Every structure is written in C-alpha cells, then in structure tokens.
Amino acid sequence: MTTGPGNTxxxxxxxxxxxxxxxxxxVLLYAPGKKIYAKATKGYFNNWRWVFVFLTQALxxxxxxxxxxxxxxxxxxxxxxxxxxxDLMLVPQDFIYLTGLLLISALGLFLFTAIAGxxxxxxxxxxxxxxxxxxxxxxxxxxxxxxxxxxxxxxxLSARLPLKLSKWFVWALIALWTGFTFGGYFTPIDQLGMGVxxxxxxxxxxxxxxxxxxxxxxxAGFMREQVCKYMCPYARFQSAMFDRDTLIVSxxxxxxxxxxxRAKHIDPKSVGKGDxxxxxxxxxxxxxxxxxxxGLQYECIGCGLCADACNTIMDRMGTPRGLVRYATxxxxxxxxxxxxxxxxxxxxxxxxxGTILLTxxxxxxxxxxxxxPLKVNVIRxxxxxxxxxxxxxxxxxxxxxxxxxxxxxxxxxxxxxxxNHLKADGDTRFTVEAGAVxxxxxxxxxxxxxxxxxxxxxxxxxxxxxxxxxxxLTVTEKAAFFLPR
Amino acid sequence: MADFTHSFWNLFVIIGTVVSVLACGVFLFFLSRTxxxxxxxxxxxxxxxxxxxxxxxxxxLPRWWMILFYITIVFAIVYLVLFPGLGDAKGSLSWSSTxxxxxxxAAAHAKxxxxxxxxxxxxxxxxAKDEAALKIGQRIFVNNCAQCHGTDARGGxxxxxxxxxxxxxxxxxxxxxxxxxxxxxxxxxPMADAVGGPAxxxxxxxxxxxxxxxxxxxxxxxxxxxxxxxxAACHGEDGKGMTALGAPNxxxxxxxxxxxxATISETINKGRGGVMxxxxxxxxxxxxxxVSAYVYSLSNK
Numbered sequence: 001m002t003t004g005p006g007n008t009x010x011x012x013x014x015x016x017x018x019x020x021x022x023x024x025x026x027v028l029l030y031a032p033g034k035k036i037y038a039k040a041t042k043g044y045f046n047n048w049r050w051v052f053v054f055l056t057q058a059l060x061x062x063x064x065x066x067x068x069x070x071x072x073x074x075x076x077x078x079x080x081x082x083x084x085x086x087d088l089m090l091v092p093q094d095f096i097y098l099t100g101l102l103l104i105s106a107l108g109l110f111l112f113t114a115i116a117g118x119x120x121x122x123x124x125x126x127x128x129x130x131x132x133x134x135x136x137x138x139x140x141x142x143x144x145x146x147x148x149x150x151x152x153x154x155x156x157l158s159a160r161l162p163l164k165l166s167k168w169f170v171w172a173l174i175a176l177w178t179g180f181t182f183g184g185y186f187t188p189i190d191q192l193g194m195g196v197x198x199x200x201x202x203x204x205x206x207x208x209x210x211x212x213x214x215x216x217x218x219x220a221g222f223m224r225e226q227v228c229k230y231m232c233p234y235a236r237f238q239s240a241m242f243d244r245d246t247l248i249v250s251x252x253x254x255x256x257x258x259x260x261x262r263a264k265h266i267d268p269k270s271v272g273k274g275d276x277x278x279x280x281x282x283x284x285x286x287x288x289x290x291x292x293x294x295g296l297q298y299e300c301i302g303c304g305l306c307a308d309a310c311n312t313i314m315d316r317m318g319t320p321r322g323l324v325r326y327a328t329x330x331x332x333x334x335x336x337x338x339x340x341x342x343x344x345x346x347x348x349x350x351x352x353x354g355t356i357l358l359t360x361x362x363x364x365x366x367x368x369x370x371x372x373p374l375k376v377n378v379i380r381x382x383x384x385x386x387x388x389x390x391x392x393x394x395x396x397x398x399x400x401x402x403x404x405x406x407x408x409x410x411x412x413x414x415x416x417x418x419x420n421h422l423k424a425d426g427d428t429r430f431t432v433e434a435g436a437v438x439x440x441x442x443x444x445x446x447x448x449x450x451x452x453x454x455x456x457x458x459x460x461x462x463x464x465x466x467x468x469x470x471x472x473l474t475v476t477e478k479a480a481f482f483l484p485r
Numbered sequence: 486m487a488d489f490t491h492s493f494w495n496l497f498v499i500i501g502t503v504v505s506v507l508a509c510g511v512f513l514f515f516l517s518r519t520x521x522x523x524x525x526x527x528x529x530x531x532x533x534x535x536x537x538x539x540x541x542x543x544x545x546l547p548r549w550w551m552i553l554f555y556i557t558i559v560f561a562i563v564y565l566v567l568f569p570g571l572g573d574a575k576g577s578l579s580w581s582s583t584x585x586x587x588x589x590x591a592a593a594h595a596k597x598x599x600x601x602x603x604x605x606x607x608x609x610x611x612x613a614k615d616e617a618a619l620k621i622g623q624r625i626f627v628n629n630c631a632q633c634h635g636t637d638a639r640g641g642x643x644x645x646x647x648x649x650x651x652x653x654x655x656x657x658x659x660x661x662x663x664x665x666x667x668x669x670x671x672x673x674x675p676m677a678d679a680v681g682g683p684a685x686x687x688x689x690x691x692x693x694x695x696x697x698x699x700x701x702x703x704x705x706x707x708x709x710x711x712x713x714x715x716x717a718a719c720h721g722e723d724g725k726g727m728t729a730l731g732a733p734n735x736x737x738x739x740x741x742x743x744x745x746x747a748t749i750s751e752t753i754n755k756g757r758g759g760v761m762x763x764x765x766x767x768x769x770x771x772x773x774x775x776v777s778a779y780v781y782s783l784s785n786k
Contacts, residue, residue: 024520024521025520025521026518026519026520027518027519027520027521027529027531027532027543028517028518028545029516029517029518029519029531029543029545029546030517030545030546030547030548030550030551031545031546031547031548032548033547033548033549223549226547226549229547230547230550381631381635381636381637382632383631383632383633383634383635383641383644384633384635384640384641384644387635387639387640387641387642388743390738390739390740390744395639397635397636397637397639398636399627399631399636439623439624439627441627441636441637442637443637443639
C-alpha cells in the first residue's frame with residue numbers, strides 16, 4: 001500500500017519552500033480535520049450498497065420484535081445469564097459457541113477479503129451502513145456536495161444553523177431508535193418500549209440506550225471515515241490477506257493516462273490522451289476522500305462508488321466503462337481477459353480459507369445440534385472420604401449440580417455405575433425447573449462384602465444423570481469412590 | 486496511616502502526581518508542532534534524524550485524537566478531586582473500598598433481611614415444613630456444616646449423623662439451634678483406671694456391646710456390669726446416656742467413633758473429645774435458625 005506524502009493529510013503549514021534552498025519551517029505533528037463532502041452517485045455498486053443497508057438494518061431493527069413460542073425469539077438475558085436464539089437456550093457454559101461464532105466471522109472475513117478485498121468494509125460494516133444512512137439524510141436536508149460546500153463557505157453559522165439543527169434532529173431520531181433496538185436485545189423490547197413511554201426505565205437500561213445512540217450519532221454523523229482510518233484494526237490487517245489475484249477497486253492506469261480534458265465522442269488516442277478526463281468525480285464521491293488514481297490506499301473501504309461515478313462519466317464521453325473497476329493486480333499488469341481472471345479465482349489461498357471455514361462451520365453446527373441441554377458437575381465430599389454404615393456398607397457422598405438448560409422442567413434420576421452392586425441410597429430422583437440449577441446430594445453405597453474383595457483407596461466410578469421423560473437427556477460424569485484403609 | 490509518620494511521603498505523592506499531570510499537558514502542547522529543516526524535493530519528515538541519516542515521515546495524528554489526550558488530563562484532574570488519589574486526601578465523594586463493601590452488605594441485608602426475619606419469627610418445627618426455607622437452609626448447611634457432617638449430613642467417624650433420630654444433646658429445634666449457635670464440647674475422660682485396668686476395660690467394653698445386643702462375650706460382659714458403675718455417672722445406670730451432658734446412648738447401634746470391641750476399648754482407654762464450634766458469630770441468629778430447621782427436617786421427615 002502506498003502511503004506516500006501525497007496522501008498524508010495536512011502538509012506543511014508554512015509557506016512553500018524555495019526551490020533547492022533549505023528553509024526552516026513549523027510542521028504540525030497532528031492534522032486538523034479535513035471535512036469530506038461526498039457527492040451523491042448512482043450506479044451498480046451504489047445499488048448493492050443500499051441493498052445491504054436494507055438487509056442489515058431490517059435484520060437489526062426487526063429481529064427483537066419477532067416472537068417465538070411465547071417469548072422474544074432473540075433475547076440475551078444477561079441478568080438471568082440465558083441467551084435465547086429461537087429454539088436454542090444458551091447458558092454461560094455454552095460460551096464456547098461464542099468462540100465458534102467469532103471463528104466463523106474471522107474466517108469469513110479472511111475468505112471474502114482474499115476474493116474481493118474489503119467487501120465487508122464497503123457494504124456490510126455497521127460503520128459504513130450507518131454513515132451511508134446519515135449521509136443520505138444530510139443530502140435530503142442540506143443538499144448535495146456542491147450546495148453544502150457553498151453554504152458552509154459563504155453563509156454565517158447562524159444562517160446555516162436551522163438546516164444543521166434539522167439534520168442533527170433527524171440523525172438523533174435514527175440514533176435513538178438504534179439505541180432503543182440495541183436495548184431490546186437485552187430486555188424484552190415490548191417491556192422496554194413500555195418503560196420508555198412510562199418513564200420507568202432503570203439506570204442501566206437508559207444508560208445503554210443513550211450510550212449506543214450517542215455513539216451511533218458520533219460515529220456515523222461526525223467521525224465517519226476517521227473510524228476506519230484510525231480506530232478500526234480490521235481495516236489495517238485486511239491488506240495482509242490480499243494477493244495479486246484479489247479483486248480490488250482499481251484505476252486502470254494504462255488505459256487512463258495521460259489524463260486530460262478532451263471533447264466528447266472522440267478517440268482519446270487521436271489527441272494523444274488516455275481515457276481519464278481528470279474530471280475528479282471519483283474523488284468527489286469517495287466517502288473517505290481519497291483519489292483512487294493514486295493506487296491502493298489504506299483508506300479505501302472498497303465500496304466501489306468511484307467506479308459507479310467514473311462509469312457515468314465514461315458513458316457520457318462515449319468511452320467504454322470500467323476505467324475504475326474491481327480488478328486484480330495481475331489482470332491490470334498482464335492485461336488478463338475476464339476468463340483468465342476467473343481461472344485465477346480458485347487459488348490455494350481461497351481454497352484453504354474456504355475449506356477451513358466450511359469445516360469449522362459444520363463442526364460448530366453439528367456440535368450445536370447434538371449438544372445435550374443438561375450440565376452436571378460432581379463434587380465429591382472432601383471432609384469425609386468414606387464412611388462405614390455399621391456392618392453393611394461403605395458409603396461415599398457426592399454433591400451434584402444439575403443444570404437443566406432445556407426449556408422444560410425435567411425429573412432426573414442419578415444412577416452410579418462402575419462397580420458391581422454399587423447403588424445409590426434412597427430416592428435419587430430430582431426435579432429441576434427449566435433453566436434452573438439444583439443441588440442433588442447422593443450417597444452411594446457398596447456392600448461390605450464387595451468392598452472387602454477390592455483394594456483400598458480410590459476407585460473410578462461414573463454417575464449417570466438421566467431424565468425420566470427423555471432418554472436422550474443423559475449425562476455421565478466421572479467420580480471417585482473411596483474405600484477406607 | 487501509620488506508614489506516614491510525617492507528611493513527607495504524603496507530599497511526595499501529591500507533588501509527583503500533580504507535576505506529572507501538568508507536565509503531560511505542557512509537553513503535549515509544545516511538542517505537537519516542531520521546526521524542521523525542509524529541503525525542496527524531499528518528503529516531509531518529523532525533523533528528527535538518528536544514526537546520521539535515519540528520519541521519520543511525518544504521519545500526523547488527527548487532531549481529535551490529540552484532543553483525547555487533553556481529555557485524559559481533564560479526567561485525571563476531575564478524578565483526583567472526586568476520589569482518593571492525592572496523597573491521603575479522601576476526595577470529595579469520600580469513596581472507599583470498605584465503604585462500598587459496607588454499602589453492598591447493607592443492601593443485601595435490606596433485600597434478604599425481611600425473608601430471614603419472617604422465618605426467624607416462626608418456630609423451627611414450623612419452618613422445617615417450608616420448602617423454600619429448607620432450600621435456603623440446605624445451601625447454608627452445604628457451605629458451612631458439610632465439611633464435617635458431610636453434604637448428606639450423615640457425618641462420619643467423630644462427626645454425628647444428623648439424619649437419624651439419635652441425638653446427643655436432644656433433637657428438638659431449640660436444642661439443635663443452641664448447638665449451632667453456642668457450639669458443643671463433648672468430653673469423655675480416659676476411664677481405664679476407674680474401671681480397673683486393661684482387664685476391666687475389656688469387660689466393660691463387652692458389657693457396653695451387650696447393651697445394644699451386639700455380639701459380645703457374655704462372661705466378660707457380666708464381669709463388666711459392675712465396673713460400669715464408674716460410667717453410669719454420665720451414661721446412666723441403664724446406659725441410655727444423658728442429653729444434658731451430651732453423653733451418648735449406649736443401648737442403640739449408633740456409634741460416633743465405631744462399634745467394634747477394639748474401638749470401644751480405645752474410647753475407654755483414651756477418652757474422647759469432640760468439638761462443635763460456635764456458629765453464632767459466623768452465621769448469626771437468623772441464618773442459624775434456618776439451618777436448625779433444615780437439620781431438624783432431616784430426622785423428622
């Protein structure tokens with residue numbers, strides 16, 4: 001990636017250096033913000049961006065309202081430590097699946113990045129999506145790039161304020177609704193709504209709604225590309241997954257240069273020029289304010305808006321589209337045909353990322369489908385190793401934490417295995433409510449006659465906990481049975 | 486604080502903190518711009534040259550990022566005003582970790598107090614019928630009593646079984662609660678001399694076994710009957726024990742230390758000492774009440 005001086009914001013703040021001479025000059029080690037006025041654009045990639053805005057936002061805003069079996073379909077109840085996702089109920093012991101989800105997300109990012117660069121950044125990242133929404137609001141209220149620039153330049157602050165305030169007001173509404181929706185993932189959203197209307201929200205509920213709203217407003221309204229440039233770690237390390245066959249938004253230098261103004265509908269070569277007419281539209285539409293003609297840069301989020309903008313101009317000029325397009329470094333360098341580019345698609349990097357992603361996804365889904373919604377912890381009594389029930393048995397005591405993570409109450413029975421004639425004393429049936437943890441105390445006995453034939457000390461046994469009404473709901477835990485010396 | 490016998494270290498901390506905070510601000514302000522020797526045709530650097538010719542490109546931080554640094558300085562000052570940090574200053578919020586702990590304990594008391602109070606006002610025998618109370622009682626028992634008595638409360642050698650009907654000090658709610666609150670000291674002195682040496686010990690041991698109808702040598706038991714008089718002071722003429730002293734009933738088959746002839750002889754020879762600690766200060770009155778009810782419920786199903 002080129003990060004030459006041409007791309008660094010904030011050049012020398014003093015006068016221009018005299019040719020050849022050494023001058024002393026004050027430079028800023030910080031850069032004052034440079035406001036980006038992105039121009040509206042139409043086209044293929046812009047349409048895709050809006051498709052993703054609607055898809056991701058429909059998913060985000062609507063999910064909490066879906067009801068499922070009499071409760072909210074997706075609800076992360078932190079207080080009760082229960083995560084509900086449709087039929088699934090996850091408890092803290094299922095934390096491993098979060099790791100799985102992160103693994104899938106990371107590998108997915110690897111794969112998509114290897115294929116077509118920062119696709120996630122350009123189309124699906126919340127930062128991009130909300131910025132897109134907020135920019136659209138900005139255009140509706142304040143007008144497009146040139147109108148806004150002129151107003152900001154020419155009008156006083158007080159004259160601009162009414163429009164700014166209305167823009168901020170609409171932004172705030174969107175941000176608050178976003179924050180409210182966020183809260184709805186952790187508190188049932190209908191209750192949360194009632195709480196907002198009645199003004200009975202708790203401190204933390206209000207805090208998180210406002211916190212999330214504040215950051216939505218801040219990041220999408222004001223920080224925008226600064227988040228991608230200075231805060232986001234993924235933005236920086238995704239370039240490590242690029243190779244020469246990765247599709248990235250590129251300017252076809254060979255075709256475009258030398259750039260320059262010319263008449264419409266003529267062959268540029270006839271006037272000794274390339275296809276680029278240096279209109280600067282690709283720079284004006286860029287949400288991060290870069291010039292794609294300088295090559296791949298770390299600021300580029302791969303949204304393709306410059307390609308859309310350039311295509312519009314090319315159509316008008318009567319030259320073929322695709323001066324700025326998704327292209328691989330190889331295809332630009334070796335002038336590959338589309339067929340050849342496609343042949344390069346299935347390369348080891350893509351196949352390996354794909355295979356790992358598929359394997360991990362299948363493994364996690366299988367494990368999720370086969371998991372038993374029952375967790376058992378066996379804690380052996382430490383104070384007393386073993387005791388003799390006068391003349392009859394050797395007895396060991398175990399405390400079992402039975403965690404019923406299913407959504408129905410179950411009656412469990414505890415059965416010891418591992419030594420002949422081993423039995424549990426008394427009634428070992430325990431009812432555990434849905435989602436509850438119950439302590440079951442079980443005394444396991446071995447007849448003296450059997451004990452006398454065995455060596456002293458510790459013997460491995462197993463404690464089986466099974467549901468009386470659902471045979472599949474069975475967990476067997478290892479334990480130790482002590483014979484006193 | 487005893488460490489700070491005079492104000493030197495206190496001042497040391499205060500001055501060190503204040504100077505550091507202010508210095509951060511001063512350095513930040515003056516070092517955010519720099520003068521460089523700028524030659525045309527060369528790229529802009531920070532002006533710092535190492536090892537003769539190594540220089541660094543000027544890749545400036547965004548200004549908002551630098552403002553964040555200033556915000557941390559403001560935060561530090563506000564923090565030092567509100568919270569303890571400047572030497573032994575208490576901070577205007579008078580916050581302390583023990584204070585926070587006390588507050589949380591008070592909040593827990595306010596939350597659970599009424600529940601405990603309700604149970605504490607009910608007789609133990611009644612509480613023992615309340616499912617919810619027994620669940621709380623069981624939890625307290627498992628956390629505090631199970632180390633000796635076992636999670637199933639059936640005890641072990643030297644630790645009484647709490648689930649049978651045999652009680653050293655009485656099995657009514659009040660006796661159980663007294664035992665928990667005040668603890669118990671079971672003391673049996675060595676009795677070998679009192680019963681007439683090794684032969685006497687063996688005879689008495691056989692006699693004790695005969696009381697519960699366990700296998701024994703009836704000749705020796707008959708001889709031991711007379712010497713048992715020395716034991717009767719505590720265990721009673723009939724060997725049925727005395728709950729006032731915690732002397733065990735010898736006529737049942739419940740043995741605290743074991744019912745073999747060897748163990749009983751050992752008990753007579755060496756005596757026994759059993760201690761149940763007092764839980765008054767650890768559990769408190771109200772929680773002891775709930776454990777008592779749980780223990781009571783075990784032998785009164």
